Structures are given as structure tokens and as C-alpha cells.
Amino acid sequence: MEEHTNMPNVNETGEQPKRRAVTAESMAAKQRDISVSEFFAKNRHLLGFDNPRKALLTAVKEAVDNSLDACEEAGIVPETWVHIEAAGPNRYKIGVQDNGPGIVKKQIPLIFGKLLYGSKFHRLRMSRGQQGIGISAAGMYGMLTTGKPVKIVSMTSPKKPAHYFEIQIDTRRNMPEIINGKGDGEDIPAGEKGQKYITDHDIEWVSHYPISDQQPHHHHVVRSGTRVTIELEGRYQRGRGSVDEYLEQTAIANPQVTIHYVDPDSGETTYSRSTTQLPPEPVEIKPHPYGIELGQLVTMLKDTSAPSMAQFLTTSFSRVSSGVAQKICETAKIGTRGNPKKIGRQEADSLYKAIQETKISAPGTDCISPIGESLILKGLHHQLPGEFFCAATRPPAVYRGNPFLIEVGLAYGGTSSTQKVTLDALTDLLSESDARSLKQFLLTTFDGVGAIGADKILSQAKMGTRQSPSKLKKEEIDQLFAAMRNVNLSENQSMQVLRYANRVPLQFQPAACAITQSVIGTNWRAYGLAQSRGQLPVGPVTVMVHVASVWVPFTSESKEAIASYPEIMKELRLGLQAVGRKLAIYLNRRKRVRQEGERREIFLRYLGEVAHAVATIKDFGDRPRKDLYGRLVYVAKRKTAAAETQLKDDGKQRENAAEEFGENVLIVNPEETPGETASSEPTA
Amino acid sequence: MAKKTKSTSDKPNRSTKDRKTLGSIRDLADTVVQSAGRGREPYVDIPSRSLSNVRFNQSKRIIEMGSGTNRRELFNLAQARSYMQTLLVASGCKQLIDQGKTTSIRGLFYLLKHTIEGTSEETFDTQNECDPVIEDIEVSLDSMREELHLYAKNAGAMVGPITLVDSGDTIDCSRMGSGGYSIPSIVEQDIVQFKKNTAKFILHVEKDTVWRRFNEDKFWRKHNCILTHGGGQPPRGVRRMLHRLHHELKLPVYCLLDNDPWGYYIYSVIKQGSINLAYESRRMAIPDARFLGLRSLDYGRCQLSPSVQIKLNEQDIKRARQIAQYTWFVNKKPWQKEIELMLKNGFKLEVEALISKDISYVTEQYVPARLKEGEFLD
Structure with missing residues (x-):
């Protein structure tokens, strides 16, 4: 048989009838429904x-x-x-x-x-x-x-x-x-x-x-x-x-x-739960006209039982009064009394356009139930170690006719995931891992371990980055464990972002998600965290972002990433900024406390010398010298009183916190054991 | 440390001066005790030793210290350490007075230097940190260095037809060999007394090397004068010596210094006193001292070769302009001209430059010519 490589339409020539025996009829025989399950x-x-x-x-x-x-x-x-x-x-x-x-x-x-x-x-x-x-x-x-x-x-x-x-x-x-x-x-x-x-x-x-x-x-x-x-x-x-x-x-x-x-x-x-308070029950709503697509509109027109166009519009959609319905019909040049079932394709098209052109108020937002700031604080504090927690719930907003709401929580401080793991758990993790190298193991198993952090741990453990995780000897695991304990990752640990859609954690495709994108797009340097361009900020920080909506726009059916609608991006930004500002206040205060502490230390260092010099000059004995020293220490402590903010009893501290931070902030004294601390957010 | 039980009765012969100094030191310590007792923050006001706090006294023609002070606080992060050092120096001086001993400022540095308890920090890291604190104590307590039982190392020398008594030893300054009489840092009446003098004037040169030339050529004998040098910027001992020679023996002082901003300032210090030690001016400044050379015009006048020029650097130019603006220079036309000319020349001249003419040109021709002309800068 001849080769006709240069001729694209081989079958038109009719030279290969045996290979191209498919006819419309034979094809039709194979064409049938694909069941969803089969698909x-x-x-x-x-x-x-x-x-x-x-x-x-x-x-x-x-x-x-x-x-x-x-x-x-x-x-x-x-x-x-x-x-x-x-x-x-x-x-x-x-x-x-x-x-x-x-x-x-x-x-x-x-x-x-x-x-x-x-x-x-x-x-x-x-x-x-x-x-x-x-x-x-x-x-x-x-x-x-x-x-x-x-x-x-x-x-x-x-x-x-x-x-x-x-x-x-x-x-x-x-x-x-x-x-x-x-x-x-x-x-x-x-x-x-x-x-x-x-x-x-x-x-x-x-x-x-x-x-x-x-x-x-x-x-x-x-x-x-x-x-x-x-x-x-x-x-x-x-x-x-x-x-x-x-x-x-x-x-x-x-x-x-x-x-x-x-x-x-x-x-x-x-x-275990930290509250028995259930979230308010979300209310079911009718779709908002702006959120509807043409095809959907056509289906709704067909299925409706409403006798007139006006009734169809007012009963099938939220926020459509009879006035609004009339306006829509006028714009679309359709009679308000017409039977919606008899609307043709072209009329539906103009109806769809008319809806977009008519001013309709935003949908009701009571259909969304936020977790709430105080429960976010409880949840974060209950499950994550940390010294500072804050939360912000944004007012509801609308994208494409769908109401949605953004909530952001932030936890700062605490130990990193590499320090939390026990030796037994680490041994299990190592044997289960399919990572090819130890470095990859650290990167994929633990949150917030950057490449630098992994290198640090491995160099302290004196182990090669390419060593296989599953072949470690007992002593090597001990070594690795000790290194993970000792290396403080908080300086170069990147922020952990917990993403939620309607309270469901999103664990995959972080880079494709609107939440991650807006966390990266936020300037965290303004809030006291280090951040390089196009990267997550660095520090012992966990941010949780909750997108609640009647219809969360995912990028795919596996529901792993949220699509970046401009309205959603805007609310995300505002929510992140709200917690960012509170974090900045806290970090500044912490810095101040630390500085005051350092100042006090410097003063105290010299007081002994000063008291001694005065005692020499004044021919003081031990008693008056110690007395003088005590008085100087007293003055020093009063002078650097801010260093003591942390040491004050809980009640007083909280008062200050509320004054300084506004509401929905929880500060945990790091010296207390986490979990035992009473959840002490100011009541909203 | 001294056994304090007997310390007061032990020293019946403690001088009035010592008693006064001890009183000031105790006053300083009292401020700490009192402030602490009232829960206040202790501080010490130290007269400011800077250009902004000196005033040129037109009638006395000396620089005097103003009333400006800098507060040094214990509970101020930037000052805590120096406050502690200030009290340490005070306590060190108290111990010296108690024991009737004197020490060098370096000695005091070692006496007070130790590691602060519970830290790895030293009370003083270097002597450079200690010296300014000593000067602070001097001004704060209004006590001279010797009253604090401190002295600096000897610097500067003199020769000439004068006999003096130093700590009981009679010294004939015309028989001091090539090294001369080393001027001690404390030359007060109770230590140095003048006996016999036939000199008619004092020639003060800037550096040891130039001084050696004059001594070797026996210039002082030929011209019947006292020859001194201060090793650059003259220390307090040399200045005090010049002051006493000038005032007690009525000897005019002529200065032979380099033709550069540094030389100008040495002259200014001898004449009006220094900014840093303005409080010492009244017993150190010699308003009638005269500037003999080198002059900016000497390059042409002495027909020096271009190779002796040293180009003015930026710092020299800046310093020259600064000096020209000092109150005590600003109204002196000849000085303004002098500085102007140097800047115009664009180079400075060291006294040693004259050697390019002849090794003894400076002693045999240059200085005698100036003295003969009687032409000096005031």
C-alpha cells in the first residue's frame, strides 16, 4: 500500500476504505449516555x-x-x-x-x-x-x-x-x-x-x-x-x-x-470542643439575579410555575420587588404578564441583559453564618500553641450575586512543628515517608520548614541532605530528633496559612488559591514580619482564613482552591490587614517590653558599682551600702516599669490589652502552660 | 583599701587643699544618696567642655568656660556607664587623698579597672575612656588635677640660664646636657620654685626635634633665653611652667611653630587657653605670647625649594577656616591674612623645612632675623 504522508485528507481520496469503515450509523450505535458514576x-x-x-x-x-x-x-x-x-x-x-x-x-x-x-x-x-x-x-x-x-x-x-x-x-x-x-x-x-x-x-x-x-x-x-x-x-x-x-x-x-x-x-x-455554642443556623436564600447565568435563567423559566413574568422574577429571585421586576421587563421589552414558559431564546437573552443593566440591591447576608471572632480565638488557642491570637470577621459582601464573608484569625509565637513531634512519632514518620531525601522529608512533613530551616537542622544533626529517610539507624534518628529540638526555626520559618471554605480545611493547591495569593500580596513588613517579595512572610505565625459563602467559588471540582474574584480578593485583603494591624501592635509592645527589660538589665548592672563607689567615698559599711543599692534598684525598676507588663496579673494585663488592641485579641502568658490558660478574650 | 577607722585621725597634716577636695567628692556622693533616698534618679551636672560653652574674655584676653552644663544621668541608657565611671573616678581620687599618694592617670585607670560583678563587662575598656572622665571630675569638683592627686606623664623639656628647685632638688637648667630638664606635669609652687634667672625671654618650639637643633647649637646661650618644647600640643605641665615663667619672671614668650592649622592652634592654646580645658585658662594662658614663625610668606622670603611644600588636605583647609572663625582670631587682621595666605598657597610648611637651606639656618639666621626685626604675629 502506498504511503500518502503528504496528503492530509487521505480518506477523501477513497483509497483506504477498509480502515475507515466507520459510518454515521455505526457511530450512532456506540453513542449512548455516559453515567455520572461511569464518568x-x-x-x-x-x-x-x-x-x-x-x-x-x-x-x-x-x-x-x-x-x-x-x-x-x-x-x-x-x-x-x-x-x-x-x-x-x-x-x-x-x-x-x-x-x-x-x-x-x-x-x-x-x-x-x-x-x-x-x-x-x-x-x-x-x-x-x-x-x-x-x-x-x-x-x-x-x-x-x-x-x-x-x-x-x-x-x-x-x-x-x-x-x-x-x-x-x-x-x-x-x-x-x-x-x-x-x-x-x-x-x-x-x-x-x-x-x-x-x-x-x-x-x-x-x-x-x-x-x-x-x-x-x-x-x-x-x-x-x-x-x-x-x-x-x-x-x-x-x-x-x-x-x-x-x-x-x-x-x-x-x-x-x-x-x-x-x-x-x-x-x-x-x-475536644472548646465551646458548646453552635454557629447560628444559616438561612436559605433564593438566588440573586446578578449571580445567575443565561443557561440557568432559561432552565428556571422553563421550570417555573409562576403564571406571569413579574411573578416569576419576584418569586424566583431575592431582592426583586415588583417595581424592580417591572423595570427589568421594560428594559427587556417583555410584557410583565407574559407566560414565562413561553419565553423564547432571544427574549431570554434580552431578559438576561436587562437584569445586568437594572440596579438591584445586594443580596441579604443573613444566609451566611460566620464562625465569629471569639470562637476563632477559642479554636486557635485550643489547638495551636502561641502567645498572641487575634481575629477579624469582615462584614458580608457579594460576588456575582452570591453573598460571602471573610474571616481571618492569627496566632503568633509558640513552638514550631518540628519541635512538637515526639521521638516515636518521628520514627514513624520516617518509616512512612516516601521522600527520597532527608531534606525533602523535612520539607514535606513539617509545616513552616523552609529550605534554610531544613539545612540548618541537617547540618546540626551532621547528616547529609540526600540521605534516605527510611534507612536511618536508631542513633541517627536520635541525632535528628535532637537537632530538630535545638534548631530554632522561628526566624526563618515561613507563615503557616490555614485555608477554609465553609469551615472545611483546604489542604491542597495552596498556590492556586485566592487566600494564599492575598496573604502573599499583603505587605507584612508593615506589621513587623520579615517578608521577601512574592513570598509568604517569615516568623512563628499561623494565619487562618475562612471564606464562607452560599456558593464558594472553587477553581475545580475537587474543591481545593478558591477562585480569585476581585470582590473576594478585596475582602481578603481587608481581613488580613485587620489582623496584621493587631499583630503589629502586639509585636511593637513586645519589642518595647524587651527593650525595657534590656534597659533595666543595663541599669542594674551598674548600680552595684555606683553603690560601691559611693560607699567608698562616704566610708559606708555594708548595711548602708546595701540599703543604698536597694533604693537604687527600686528607682531602676520604677523607671523601667514597662518591662513588667508581662509579669502583672492576668486581669490587669487584659484591661490594657483591650485598650491597646481593640476587641478580639487573646494574649497568653508564655510562661503558663498552654491549654490551662483560661480563654480570656475580651467579651465582644 | 584604707582602714577607715583611723583614717581621719591618722592624717592630722592633711592639707586644706585636700580637705576641700574631699569635701567636693563627698558632696558628689551625697547627691546619689539623697536622690536614691527620695526615689529620684541621680544625676551629675558636668560643666560642658565644648566650643559652645567657652567665651573669649576680651579684657583678660583668655578663653573662659561658660556656665553651660551637661547632665549625666544614671538612668539614661546612653549615660549610665559614664555615670558609673564618674563615681568610680571620684572614689579612686578619694582613696588617693586618704592614703596621701599620687598616681598617674594611667595608674588610676588600672586602679579602677575591673570586671563588673556578674557580667563580662569592664568598668573601663581603655585609658581613652578613663581620661575624659577624669577631666569631667576636675571641672565638676572645680579641683585641679594635682588636687585630685593625679598627674600625667612628663612631656616637654626646657634648658636655659635658670636654676630652680624641684621637690627639694636644685636644678641648673644650663647644665642639662642634650636632653634638657624634663618638665613634670605638676609644677605648682609647692613643688617647683624658681631660684636664679638671667634669661631675657623664652623661645617655645613645637617639637622635640627642633628643640634639639636649638640646644645643640646652644642658641639659648647665645641669645640668653629659656628654650622649651611641648611635644606638639603642650601638656598642662609645660603650659603652667610657661605661665609661671612669664608672669613671675616677666619673660616674654615667643613661639616657633609649624605653618599649618595645627601650629596655629598650639599658639592659640598657649596664648588664650584651650577649649577643652577652658577652666584652666586663668592659670595657664599667656595672652602676651607672640607667634614668631613659620609664616606663610616664609616660602618666598626664605626662598625655599618647592619640594618642602606639603599639600593642604581637605581636613587642613576645614580646620584652618574653623580657626579663622574663632572669636579670638576673627578680629585680628594679620592672622586673617596669614591664614588666607596659607590657604592661597595651598601648602603648609614645617619648621624642619628650613633645614633644606642649611642645617643651622633656623638657629643662626631665621630666628635671629625675626627677633631682630621684632616682627611677630600677635
């Missing part, structure tokens, strides 16, 4: 299941997010259990349970076994999950990688039977398939009988938990809740981007939550 199965990275490590995290995350949303909606103070168990090589079983309201029997298979089924997509209300893809996708991922079904236990009341389902997803039909109880699920009887049933059938369920560590024999009974168990292929690894990090960050932004966490090594961690 996902092939594009799992879009939802955050790109690699085993991230898959494990994403699954936990979706389950916990759902749990917290459910509890909040039901007005229950959340108690959450997260259990991760190794179930074979690269295989883990995750169980997430809450004390939420539970799910009615009929809904369980759909919620956990059908993609894009949920209560959150169709309404504009602030919540953690948005698309309704998350938990079912996690279940499907588990099923695809291990073949094991998703197991769900749900209990709505202690007096009613709980339901137990084992579900698989039919990826072609995007429909749940119930495996147990002859396709109908099982019922677990209420009360004592249920306990027995659970034990007999090996169902995982936490039925009660200790009230507090001090009273191990007093228990709370779990009255309702849902537990989902998924077995999946994954990789458990601590450090950055880990489940542990996710839970810790969740605890910071959700101080009302208690999380009981059991890691694959059976290590138990409890992130």
Missing part, C-alpha cells in the same frame, strides 16, 4: 481521588463534612468518631460516625449510593458540601479499588430501630444496589437487643462514650447518628496533607466539634 470512575482525580494517599483523606473528609453539616442542621453539638484501620497492604477501612439526626431508611441508599444526589445542590445555603458528589464518590472509589460495599448504620432515635445497609453502586445506572437483607437492608432493634445484634453481626457502631477523661465510668449514650464505613485502597501518611492535619484544622475552625480519632496504629487522639 467519575474514569476521572476520579477530578474529585480528589488522584492518588492513594489523597483518596484516603478525601474519603474521611467527605464523611466528616457530611456529619458536621447534618449535626449543625439538626442543632446537635457534634461528636464525631473517625476510625482508620489497616485492612491489608495499601488497604484501609475508614469508619466515620456522628451523633447527628440520622437518616430515614428510604434515603440511605440514595445518599450513599447515587452520585449527585443530595439536599445541598439545589438550594443556596451555606454548607460544607455543595455538589452531593462527595460521600457517594468515596464509596464508589472504595468499591472500585477493593470490591467491598459501603456500610451504613443510621439511627434516628434510641427508641426506633436503627438501619444497617451494605451498598454497592451500579456505575452504569448510577443507582444504589443494596446487598444485605435481601436487597432491603437490615433493621437493628432498639435498646439492649440492638446491642446484642450489633455484636453478633459484627456491625461497627459506637454506642456510648465517656463523659470526660476524669470519669471513665460515666458514659453518654449515643441517641442518634450515622456511621459510614468504607474500605478503600489508600496510603496512610502523617504530615502535610494528611488525615491528622485535616482533623486538626477542622477542630480549629469548628470549636464546637469533638473528634475522637483512632489512627491506623491504634493511636487515639481527641480533639
Whole structure:
């Protein structure tokens, strides 16, 4: 056969009929619906299941997010259990349970076994999950990688039977398939009988938990809740981007939550709540006309039951009065009484344009529930070491018709992550790490360790940067551990940025995120931190930024980074500046205190000499000399009184703090043990 | 340290001068005790030793210290250390007076230098840190250095047809060999007394090297004068000696100094007193002293070779302008001309430059010619 490399339209010549036998008909035979589940199965990275490590995290995350949303909606103070168990090589079983309201029997298979089924997509209300893809996708991922079904236990009341389902997803039909109880699920009887049933059938369920560590024999009974168990292929690894990090960050932004966490090594961690106050319930709102897209408008026009255009506009959108509706119709040259279902494509287009041209007031902002400054302080202080905390909640603003709100919290001081880790944990971390070199290990495992910091640690430990982390001997680990303890990273440790969208931590793609961009874009030098151009500032600082919105604009479906709308960027900037200013005041004051301390030290140094010289001149004995010295010391201390600000009792200090900083600032005396300090932010 | 129990009764022969000095030192210590007792911050007011605090007394023709003071505070970060040093120096002098001994200022530096307890800091790092504090104490207590039982190292020498008694030893200054009589730093009446003098005037030269030339050529014998030098800027002993010779023996003083701003200022110090030690002017300044040379016009007058010129540097020019502006120079036309001419020349001349004419040109021709002409700068 001849080669026709120079001719692009080979088939037009008709020379290769055998290879190009595809006809429109034969193609049509292959063309069919792609089920969402099927699509996902092939594009799992879009939802955050790109690699085993991230898959494990994403699954936990979706389950916990759902749990917290459910509890909040039901007005229950959340108690959450997260259990991760190794179930074979690269295989883990995750169980997430809450004390939420539970799910009615009929809904369980759909919620956990059908993609894009949920209560959150169709309404504009602030919540953690948005698309309704998350938990079912996690279940499907588990099923695809291990073949094991998703197991769900749900209990709505202690007096009613709980339901137990084992579900698989039919990826072609995007429909749940119930495996147990002859396709109908099982019922677990209420009360004592249920306990027995659970034990007999090996169902995982936490039925009660200790009230507090001090009273191990007093228990709370779990009255309702849902537990989902998924077995999946994954990789458990601590450090950055880990489940542990996710839970810790969740605890910071959700101080009302208690999380009981059991890691694959059976290590138990409890992130306990610092408040029982639930965030105010967000109100559901109708979309604002500015936030709507043309396609959406067309769909709404088709689906509406409103008899007239005017009614359609006033009932489907927020902030549209009949006056505004009339104006829109006038501009669009559409009759107010026309049937919205009969609106044509062109009319819809002009309607869309008319909406943009008409002045409509901004949407109501009560649909957003901020964490609140005082709870941010509590959360930060409870979970992070530090000596200074401050928070700022910005008033709500609007982007593209969607209300949103920015909250910023800042923690300064405390020990760095390399100094917090224990020797055992470090040994575990080293053996788990897949980093090729020690330097890479330090950089990827610990927060705030820059290249300089890693080099410092390694040079102190007298180890090569390229040494493999998994092949270290016991003595070498000891050496590394000691070096990590000794090297003070705070000078060249870069700021840690905790990003949140509707209280959910964002752990990946920091560089693509509007939050990171605006943190970098803020001039922190003005607030007393070192910062090079285009870099995060340097210092023992953690900043948490929370973007709350009825619809958080993510850059992708895996919900890892927030898109940079100008309105959002502006609010971020203002929020960061607000905490920055407070930090500057604190750092200045600290500097002043330190300077005063240094001054005092200098004075005290010379007082002995002065007293001695005077004693020589005046022929003083020991007593009058010491007396003179004492008096001079007294004057010196009074002169440098500012050095003592820190030493004063708590109450007085707080008064000063409120005066100087304004509200929502928490200062912790570093000498006190963190955690024992009463959370002492001035009441707002 | 002295056993204080007997210290007062032990020294019945303590001089009135010592008693006065001790009193001032005690007053200084009392300010500390009193301030501390009242919870106040101790300080000491030290008369300011700077150009801004000196005044030229037109009628006495000397520089006098004004009333300006600098406050030195214990509780001031910049001054705490020097305040401590001030009291240390005071206590050191008190010990010297108690024991009836004198020491050099370097000796006092060693007496007081030690590590501050609990630190690695020294009370004094170098003698340069100690010397100004001693001068501070002198002005603050209005006590002369010798009254504090301190002295500086000898500097300067003299020869001439004069006999004096120094600490009981009779010294014939015409028989002092090539080195001359080394002028001590304290030449007060109680230490040095003049016995016999036949000299008619004093020739003060700037440096030892020039002085040696004059001594070797026996200039003083030929011209019947006293020959002194001060090793550059004359120390207090030399100036006090000149002052006493001038006033007690009525000898006119002629100065042979380099033709540069430094030389001008040496002349100014001898004549009117120095800015730094303005409080000493009344017993040191010699308003009638005369400037014999070198003059700016000597380059042409003596037909010196261009190779003896030393180019004025920026600092020289700056200093020359500064000197020209001093109150005691500003109204003297000949001096203004002199300085102007030097600046116009663009070079300075050392006395040694005259050697280029002949080794003894300065002693045999230059100075005799000036003396004969009687032409001096005032």
C-alpha cells in the first residue's frame, strides 16, 4: 500500500476504505449516555481521588463534612468518631460516625449510593458540601479499588430501630444496589437487643462514650447518628496533607466539634470542643439575579410555575420587588404578564441583559453564618500553641450575586512543628515517608520548614541532605530528633496559612488559591514580619482564613482552591490587614517590653558599682551600702516599669490589652502552660 | 583599701587643699544618696567642655568656660556607664587623698579597672575612656588635677640660664646636657620654685626635634633665653611652667611653630587657653605670647625649594577656616591674612623645612632675623 504522508485528507481520496469503515450509523450505535458514576470512575482525580494517599483523606473528609453539616442542621453539638484501620497492604477501612439526626431508611441508599444526589445542590445555603458528589464518590472509589460495599448504620432515635445497609453502586445506572437483607437492608432493634445484634453481626457502631477523661465510668449514650464505613485502597501518611492535619484544622475552625480519632496504629487522639455554642443556623436564600447565568435563567423559566413574568422574577429571585421586576421587563421589552414558559431564546437573552443593566440591591447576608471572632480565638488557642491570637470577621459582601464573608484569625509565637513531634512519632514518620531525601522529608512533613530551616537542622544533626529517610539507624534518628529540638526555626520559618471554605480545611493547591495569593500580596513588613517579595512572610505565625459563602467559588471540582474574584480578593485583603494591624501592635509592645527589660538589665548592672563607689567615698559599711543599692534598684525598676507588663496579673494585663488592641485579641502568658490558660478574650 | 577607722585621725597634716577636695567628692556622693533616698534618679551636672560653652574674655584676653552644663544621668541608657565611671573616678581620687599618694592617670585607670560583678563587662575598656572622665571630675569638683592627686606623664623639656628647685632638688637648667630638664606635669609652687634667672625671654618650639637643633647649637646661650618644647600640643605641665615663667619672671614668650592649622592652634592654646580645658585658662594662658614663625610668606622670603611644600588636605583647609572663625582670631587682621595666605598657597610648611637651606639656618639666621626685626604675629 502506498504511503500518502503528504496528503492530509487521505480518506477523501477513497483509497483506504477498509480502515475507515466507520459510518454515521455505526457511530450512532456506540453513542449512548455516559453515567455520572461511569464518568467519575474514569476521572476520579477530578474529585480528589488522584492518588492513594489523597483518596484516603478525601474519603474521611467527605464523611466528616457530611456529619458536621447534618449535626449543625439538626442543632446537635457534634461528636464525631473517625476510625482508620489497616485492612491489608495499601488497604484501609475508614469508619466515620456522628451523633447527628440520622437518616430515614428510604434515603440511605440514595445518599450513599447515587452520585449527585443530595439536599445541598439545589438550594443556596451555606454548607460544607455543595455538589452531593462527595460521600457517594468515596464509596464508589472504595468499591472500585477493593470490591467491598459501603456500610451504613443510621439511627434516628434510641427508641426506633436503627438501619444497617451494605451498598454497592451500579456505575452504569448510577443507582444504589443494596446487598444485605435481601436487597432491603437490615433493621437493628432498639435498646439492649440492638446491642446484642450489633455484636453478633459484627456491625461497627459506637454506642456510648465517656463523659470526660476524669470519669471513665460515666458514659453518654449515643441517641442518634450515622456511621459510614468504607474500605478503600489508600496510603496512610502523617504530615502535610494528611488525615491528622485535616482533623486538626477542622477542630480549629469548628470549636464546637469533638473528634475522637483512632489512627491506623491504634493511636487515639481527641480533639475536644472548646465551646458548646453552635454557629447560628444559616438561612436559605433564593438566588440573586446578578449571580445567575443565561443557561440557568432559561432552565428556571422553563421550570417555573409562576403564571406571569413579574411573578416569576419576584418569586424566583431575592431582592426583586415588583417595581424592580417591572423595570427589568421594560428594559427587556417583555410584557410583565407574559407566560414565562413561553419565553423564547432571544427574549431570554434580552431578559438576561436587562437584569445586568437594572440596579438591584445586594443580596441579604443573613444566609451566611460566620464562625465569629471569639470562637476563632477559642479554636486557635485550643489547638495551636502561641502567645498572641487575634481575629477579624469582615462584614458580608457579594460576588456575582452570591453573598460571602471573610474571616481571618492569627496566632503568633509558640513552638514550631518540628519541635512538637515526639521521638516515636518521628520514627514513624520516617518509616512512612516516601521522600527520597532527608531534606525533602523535612520539607514535606513539617509545616513552616523552609529550605534554610531544613539545612540548618541537617547540618546540626551532621547528616547529609540526600540521605534516605527510611534507612536511618536508631542513633541517627536520635541525632535528628535532637537537632530538630535545638534548631530554632522561628526566624526563618515561613507563615503557616490555614485555608477554609465553609469551615472545611483546604489542604491542597495552596498556590492556586485566592487566600494564599492575598496573604502573599499583603505587605507584612508593615506589621513587623520579615517578608521577601512574592513570598509568604517569615516568623512563628499561623494565619487562618475562612471564606464562607452560599456558593464558594472553587477553581475545580475537587474543591481545593478558591477562585480569585476581585470582590473576594478585596475582602481578603481587608481581613488580613485587620489582623496584621493587631499583630503589629502586639509585636511593637513586645519589642518595647524587651527593650525595657534590656534597659533595666543595663541599669542594674551598674548600680552595684555606683553603690560601691559611693560607699567608698562616704566610708559606708555594708548595711548602708546595701540599703543604698536597694533604693537604687527600686528607682531602676520604677523607671523601667514597662518591662513588667508581662509579669502583672492576668486581669490587669487584659484591661490594657483591650485598650491597646481593640476587641478580639487573646494574649497568653508564655510562661503558663498552654491549654490551662483560661480563654480570656475580651467579651465582644 | 584604707582602714577607715583611723583614717581621719591618722592624717592630722592633711592639707586644706585636700580637705576641700574631699569635701567636693563627698558632696558628689551625697547627691546619689539623697536622690536614691527620695526615689529620684541621680544625676551629675558636668560643666560642658565644648566650643559652645567657652567665651573669649576680651579684657583678660583668655578663653573662659561658660556656665553651660551637661547632665549625666544614671538612668539614661546612653549615660549610665559614664555615670558609673564618674563615681568610680571620684572614689579612686578619694582613696588617693586618704592614703596621701599620687598616681598617674594611667595608674588610676588600672586602679579602677575591673570586671563588673556578674557580667563580662569592664568598668573601663581603655585609658581613652578613663581620661575624659577624669577631666569631667576636675571641672565638676572645680579641683585641679594635682588636687585630685593625679598627674600625667612628663612631656616637654626646657634648658636655659635658670636654676630652680624641684621637690627639694636644685636644678641648673644650663647644665642639662642634650636632653634638657624634663618638665613634670605638676609644677605648682609647692613643688617647683624658681631660684636664679638671667634669661631675657623664652623661645617655645613645637617639637622635640627642633628643640634639639636649638640646644645643640646652644642658641639659648647665645641669645640668653629659656628654650622649651611641648611635644606638639603642650601638656598642662609645660603650659603652667610657661605661665609661671612669664608672669613671675616677666619673660616674654615667643613661639616657633609649624605653618599649618595645627601650629596655629598650639599658639592659640598657649596664648588664650584651650577649649577643652577652658577652666584652666586663668592659670595657664599667656595672652602676651607672640607667634614668631613659620609664616606663610616664609616660602618666598626664605626662598625655599618647592619640594618642602606639603599639600593642604581637605581636613587642613576645614580646620584652618574653623580657626579663622574663632572669636579670638576673627578680629585680628594679620592672622586673617596669614591664614588666607596659607590657604592661597595651598601648602603648609614645617619648621624642619628650613633645614633644606642649611642645617643651622633656623638657629643662626631665621630666628635671629625675626627677633631682630621684632616682627611677630600677635
